[in-house]
Amino acid sequence: QVQLVESGGGLVQAGGSLRLSCAVSGGTFGNYAMGWFRQAPGKEREFVAAISWSNVATTYGNSVKGRFTISRDNAKNTVYLQMSSLKPEDTAVYYCAASGLSIPTRSRFYDYWGQGTQVTVSS
Numbered sequence: 001q002v003q004l005v006e007s008g009g010g011l012v013q014a015g016g017s018l019r020l021s022c023a024v025s026g027g028t029f030g031n032y033a034m035g036w037f038r039q040a041p042g043k044e045r046e047f048v049a050a051i052s053w054s055n056v057a058t059t060y061g062n063s064v065k066g067r068f069t070i071s072r073d074n075a076k077n078t079v080y081l082q083m084s085s086l087k088p089e090d091t092a093v094y095y096c097a098a099s100g101l102s103i104p105t106r107s108r109f110y111d112y113w114g115q116g117t118q119v120t121v122s123s
Helices: none
Strands: 003-007 010-013 018-025 033-039 046-051 058-060 068-073 078-083 092-099 117-122
Touching: 003 092, 018 033, 018 092, 018 117, 033 068, 033 078, 046 068, 046 078, 046 092, 058 068, 078 092
Parallel strands: 010 117
Antiparallel strands: 003 018, 018 078, 033 046, 033 092, 046 058, 068 078, 092 117
């Protein structure tokens, strides 16, 4: 069974930075495209970023382009989300997910999910 565990969330001031990590176990990490999603209270889950299994291709949601960077270390079975220039509207629970498809942007195409980590950006 594939398990994903996120870490690195917390409270940060607007304009600050955070790096989220997602450690994957129980599967062949290199077989999966990895994605990050977020969900704020009362809102639908939103696509943030995704990276291909080969670490070559990435894609981002419009609201985070130019501010967030997704990366992965296949030797460590870990995917990262570097978040910069954070805004209060980035406040949400952030989830990582694994997919057998090529960098999907829709949550229904992801097979495995972590429990989420809270990111709170104060103004």
